[in-house]
Amino acid sequence: MTGISDFTSAATTSHTSPEGHLPLAGLKVVDLTLARAGPTAVRHLADWGADVIRVEQPLAPAGSPAMEDVVGRERGSDYQNLHRNKRSLRLNLKNPDGLAVLMDLVKNADVVIENMRPMVKHRLGIAYEDLSRINPRLIYGSISGFGQTGPYRDRPGFDHIAQGMTGLMSVTGIPGGGPLRxxxxxxxxxxxNMLALNIMMALYERERTGRGRWVHTSLMESLLFMLDFQATRWLVDKEVPRSVGNEHPTAIPTDVFPTLDGHVTMSAPTSRMWPKLCEVIDKPHWAHKSEWSTRDGRSANRVEIHARIAEVTRTKPAHYWIERLNAVGVTCGPIYTMDQVFADEQVKVLGMAAPVEHPVLGKMHLLASPLNFDGVPRRIRRATPDGGTDAGRILRELGYSEEKISELSRNGVC
Incomplete structure (x- = not known):
């Protein structure tokens, strides 16, 4: 394991804090998350100025299999994108001394975020009731696979499983092609994303009450919420939605259409857009066909309508339809590969590829926050640190002596 002494130079370097102008400046967050869901919530807070201390597992002993996060290697692209703008401390939470360090971190923290299975945090003694006793103002955010109660509470939860169990796979894919993630x-x-919103609501409530709160969501709850109109088609109408491929289940026409040089995606389902589409493709009489003039009529005749539109769109290149249709207010766009996405002029203007300098990997670009605060520059302040990089600095901020820090390192606590 990397020793504390190896962090001395990093620890004595002042922690970047041109964050004073950021909306979450001054917020202290302890990050106990793994995988993707929890780190996604933390990333929102880190990107906008919170001082996030990521508590990571100790390195595996020499000769044993290396521990690897499901999002990949520490210096891999996915890991770098998830954990930027944080500081890092390794802690063995199964060691009483490691647990004591965590409790010292929690005493002055605003937020703790975790995505362990419910039984794990209780076994470690770091559940909300444990931590709120030492910090009643603490906001404690949790993500699990299936919720904090119920028969599935202690099941491991992965995105793939949640997509199946919430019905998302059943409405995704080509008709007859089977379920698709x-x-x-x-x-x-x-x-x-939902947990980040939940935490901000709890912080706002704390301004009034002075007390913290446990807030939580799960992959199952959040993804069911995202099923939105598909879920309510069953809840209200008792209609079981099915997959319709690139079409839209209720808004017609919506599909991917062939062009002379590829494909476009197009949607013109409203009473305003449909006649305009008919004009642009030189079929104005379609708008007046009684069986195609209403939303229900177009839905009943979707196969024929889409086939007839495709006969026309395949005669011109994609850019022709994109320009002509958007000019009259009909939604139409290209279908990009990822390299084409970041070459698009609009994406460049939006600044969604954010530069950052990593001390080992050099300059790279990561995905920028999609949030905008007028007058506040959107940038990545710090690359993702190697695990434990900031241990010395963090422990000194807690008031630990150099002797105590060395002792913790020797004992494999951090």
Whole structure:
């Protein structure tokens, strides 16, 4: 394991704090998360100025298999993107001395975030009731796979499983092609985003009450919420939604259409857009066909409508339809590969590829926060540190002596 002495130079370097102008400056966060859902929540707070201390597991003893997060290697792209703007401390929470260090961190923290299975945090003695006793103002945020109560509470929860159990896979894919997961970890990401919102609500409430609160969500709850109109089609209408591929289940026409040089995605389902689409593709009479003039009529005739539109769109290149249709207020866009996404002029203007300098990896670009505060520059202040990089500095801030820090290192606590 890397010793504390190896961190001396990093620890004596002043922690970057041009954060005073950021909205979450002064907020102290202890990050106990792993994988993707929890770190997604923490990233929102870190990106906007919170002082986040990431508490990581100790390194595996020599000769034993290396511990690796499910998001990959410490210096890999995914890990770097998830854990930027944080400081790092390794702690053995199974050691009483390591647990004592965590409690010292918690005493002056505003927020603790974890995504352990419920039984794990209780076994370690770091559940909300444990930590709130030493800090009644603490906001404690949790993400689990299936919720903090119920028969599945202690099951391990992965995005892939949540996509299946919430019905998302059943409405994704080509009709007849079987269930299909989405191309991103949408359950993890949604749970993380929801927990960040939940934490900010709890912090606002604390301004009035002076007391903290346990706030939590799960992959199952968050992803079910994202099923939105598909879920309510069952809850209200008792209709079981099915997969419709690139089409929209209720808004017609919406689909991917062929062009002379590729494809475009297009949607013109409203009473305003549909006639305009008909004009642009030189089929104005379609807008007046009685069986196609209403939303329900177009839904009933979706197969024919989409086929007829495709006959026209395949005669011109993609840019022709994108320009002509958007000019009259009909939504139409290209289908990019990831390299094309970041070459697009609008993406460049939005600054979604944010530069950062890593001490070993050099200059790289990571995905910027999608949030905007007018007048506040959106940037990544600090690259993701190697595990334990900031141990010395953090322990000194807690008032630990050099002798105590060395002792903790020798004993494999941090």
């Amino acid at each position: 989405t191309g991103i970890a949408v359950g993890d990401l949604t749970a993380g």
